[in-house]
Amino acid sequence: MKVALDTMIFIYLFELRSQYLPQIQLLFDRIERKELQAVTSFISPLEVFSSPAFEEVPDKLMLYTRFFQKTPNLTVVPFDWKVALQAAELRRKYKPLKTPDAVQIATAIVAQADMFITNDDRLTHLMIPFKITLLDTYQ
Numbered sequence: 001m002k003v004a005l006d007t008m009i010f011i012y013l014f015e016l017r018s019q020y021l022p023q024i025q026l027l028f029d030r031i032e033r034k035e036l037q038a039v040t041s042f043i044s045p046l047e048v049f050s051s052p053a054f055e056e057v058p059d060k061l062m063l064y065t066r067f068f069q070k071t072p073n074l075t076v077v078p079f080d081w082k083v084a085l086q087a088a089e090l091r092r093k094y095k096p097l098k099t100p101d102a103v104q105i106a107t108a109i110v111a112q113a114d115m116f117i118t119n120d121d122r123l124t125h126l127m128i129p130f131k132i133t134l135l136d137t138y139q
Contacts, residue, residue, distance in 0.1 A: 004108030005040045006118035007047040023138045031073045038074045041107035043100050077107045
């Protein structure tokens with residue numbers, strides 16, 4: 001099974017958000033055991049690395065870069081024409097959809113994900129070819 005991960009999954013992991021750690025631990029255990037194949041858009045590192053925390057602790061940048069590059073069964077999908085065209089189509093169809101969300105969903109579509117895991121309940125209404133699962137309910 002292939003899962004696409006929204007940026008907030010990584011933010012919660014790196015910030016050790018206690019309310020989400022059980023679900024995130026379960027998710028990444030499954031990814032590392034090769035039960036799941038994970039993908040995310042290049043938007044994820046961009047958004048994660050935009051945090052002011054990297055100015056305070058520059059070593060985090062190297063550590064998190066290594067995480068995105070070396071985590072087994074995690075692919076960071078480049079932004080390309082297929083993703084751009086799919087994201088544009090989603091933005092035309094769903095007018096309030098923001099560009100980063102459209103890119104994440106488009107990446108999941110292009111990568112042929114079976115599920116998109118997020119914690120943004122505003123995305124659950126989208127009619128797309130896979131299930132959108134909220135992290136709160138992930139088991």
